[in-house]
Amino acid sequence: MRRADRLMQLIQMLRDGTLHRASDLAAATGVSSRSIYRDMETLAASGVPIEGERGIGYRVTAAITLPPLNLTMTEMEALHIGLSAVAQSDDNELSNAAAALSAKIDAVMPEDRSRAPEGTGFAIYPFADAARGFQHLPSLRQAVRTRQKLEMILHDTKRIVRPLQLDYWGRLWTCVVWCETTDGFEEVRVDQISSLRILPSLFVDEAGKSLTDFQKRRQATRD
Structure with missing residues (x-):
């Protein structure tokens, strides 16, 4: 796993607001506790609101x-x-x-x-290239509010997605989407979007494809 991918995974694990021990984070990501300590330093230096210290645990704060x-x-x-x-x-x-x-x-x-x-x-x-995603934020916000589908190029692949929620993690933006191309939920890093276009098609909540469904699924993986 690339370090940037591991750091994104750590953000997702810490975002529930509860304390996570370094040893547990290390076991979940397949690295040593010492690597987790360095990862926490890097995330904090990147602006992610990390709270905690070695020997106690870490969490992402809400404000x-x-x-x-x-x-x-x-x-x-x-x-x-x-x-x-x-x-x-x-x-x-x-x-x-x-x-x-x-x-x-x-x-x-x-x-x-x-x-x-x-x-x-x-x-x-x-996340040095996070600024590349700034250009997409207005369109993403509009699409989330108006519930319009998006066509995006992500990792050189065209996707049709339903944007459900924008999240901000200390200069790193992610967007929860239901991807019609892969038929599943994804948390897309906005800085990795090559191009974005709002489509005229609207979407409504469907069973298994809503933000509530995503949140329930994520919670189930933690329990």
Whole structure:
């Protein structure tokens, strides 16, 4: 398993909000506890809201707190989208200011970190290319709200999907979809979408294909 895939698997395991011991995470992903410690450091440095420490356990929190502000994940998402957009501009002064501001935000985030963030803060390995997915977020949001099907190119394969929910994990965006091409649920990393097109076709909830069905299935795998 590639490390980026393992990190995505760890996010999915930790997102239930309960504490998970490093030894249990290691057994589930087939690596050592020491690798899990490094993975937790990397996820925290990537902006994923990891809470916990060695010997106690880890979990993903639902919100990020910045003194003296309390920011929801959606508000934090909007902030990082704006910073990332400005950082990629041709104005060096603004670009540098965005990078500096992102570093300041990272410095006061409450995650337990063993090392300081690197680079511009919002583009740290292993999700350094997450900004590529920004262009797709408006279409994904619209399709989720209006319940419209999407045609997307993912891993060089064309898929027809029903977008059910967008999730944000510290600069990494995922979308829960029912894929009509593979006839199953998928959690798609938005940065891995090559192209996206909203289709005129609408969809309605069907037994076994709804967000509720996905959530029940995911919970069943944890029990």
